[in-house]
């Protein structure tokens with residue numbers, strides 16, 4: 001049976017745990033994210049604090065954490081909506097989706113996305129959400145398809161890792 005977990009937006013008190021978890025995500029799944037471990041790790045403490053502070057703006061800019069009953073972080077998903085721009089505040093972007101390996105297959109990513117989509121619609125007032133996923137990332141691609149995202153394009157050579165290019169599938173969902 002899946003171990004119990006709960007989901008909530010990261011708060012100020014989670015800063016150190018968030019930084020460690022984000023590092024784990026970037027280090028273990030480099031082909032999955034536009035950000036990279038080396039750049040994030042080399043940021044000063046102040047820069048990391050400032051980035052984290054920008055996420056304390058629910059429901060427009062936030063990151064959700066999936067926590068075990070003992071408070072360990074096992075998953076995360078980020079959301080951003082440019083709500084101060086009148087022509088762009090109808091849409092939001094999902095970023096940073098990650099579940100730690102031992103906890104995968106328990107529906108954690110699904111629960112994170114359900115929470116996030118509800119917040120985007122009901123609290124941020126968004127009409128649709130967008131994301132991009134590496135064309136080789138079948139688990140994530142299937143996850144998004146399963147919860148009703150559809151493809152609207154491909155960004156060829158979206159990422160470059162050493163000498164290898166990664167295409168990204170662009171997906172969206174109307175809320």
Ligand SMILES: CC(C)(COP(=O)(O)OP(=O)(O)OC[C@H]1O[C@@H](n2cnc3c(N)ncnc32)[C@H](O)[C@@H]1OP(=O)(O)O)[C@@H](O)C(=O)NCCC(=O)NCCS
Nearest residue numbers: 029032097098099104105106107108109110139140142143
């Ligand atoms: C993709 C990821 C977030 C999925 O997390 P998860 O908590 O294991 O996902 P869930 O248990 O909620 O799975 C939901 C659905 O996703 C799909 N899925 C998840 N893992 C899969 C796998 N290994 N192979 C194929 N489909 C998979 C399935 O459709 C699954 O539904 P099902 O269980 O009914 O078959 C996780 O594997 C991960 O963190 N990967 C590394 C980082 C990453 O790729 N992030 C996405 C960036 S765009």
